[in-house]
Amino acid sequence: MSRIAVENKTQLGQVLLSRGIVTAEQIEKALAEQSEKGHRKLLGELLVEMNYCTQNQVASALAEAYGVPYAQVSPKICDARILETLPREFLEEHIVLPLFKVYQVLTVAVSEPTNVFLMDEIERISGCK
Template identity: 50%
Template sequence: MTAATGTKNKLQVGQILVAKGLITEAQIEQAIAEQAARGHKQLLGEVLIDLGFVTADGVMEALAEAYGVPYAKLTPRLVDPHIMDTLPRDYREKHSVIPLFKVRNTLTVAMCEPSNVFLIEEIARMTECTVQVVAVTAADIQMIIGQYVNSANVFVIDDIIEDVSDDAFELIESKVDDIANLEGMAGDSPVIKLVNFFVYSAVKEGASDIHIEPDETQ
């Protein structure tokens, strides 16, 4: 992206924020002056946030509008661990990107720099997919990165109980002396593996209850 293009979009973001009534023209001028005083080491949006004129969500929504991409508020429910591992964990953390879902050959990726054409092209090469960008805040990206482990350590219920008949369910009553034994027992059968993992995790975390909630279809 050229300097001219960067300036154009920077001003456009400011204009969008003003049009939305989130900031005033005077605040834009003050932020531009402050940005210059800081040696142009920060983006205008970052300066606006630092000055308390607007929230990170407000800036990102305006940035998304400026670059013609969707804006989203990330929650853990939007993330599929298997799709997230389309990109290596180190790469996700370094570039603050989260693959969200894949439809055919189109990979939707959440990022806080929707203007970074070079990063988008690199992800497209790495995944051999067409990349659809969703703009999100850096805080949301870090929240997801902090909450999710590698999908190899994640149990997906649909994968575990697929093709399991009703006969596979059985009631097991036994005294547990060492919770570590539950982890070793987890390979006996798909259903036992699932239930034991829930119990083991709950005991390990000191939980008093285990809640399993169905979604709209299951």
């Protein structure tokens, strides 16, 4: 079963701040917006909407916070045989992109790396780890 250690994760704002991408004031403004207007949006979404950073910067910072690799990928770089490892509908619904497979270990790019249920489902459907 795939697991990501979320108990030791760093806060997104701390990572963006340490990288010099946003200021403490910008984080405070986004958090204030979040609480004042009852936003159900995540901090990263608000920071992007407020033009304080880009989606790629947020994604990269989240990957660092969760201790997982980050890469910008495209279906064009994938081997069609690997794409067939999982049903197309599943790939589209869950925003999953199989990248490569070595010795029954499937490496995938996912939009939700902390979703352990998704990781388990990928293992079950593909028959790979």
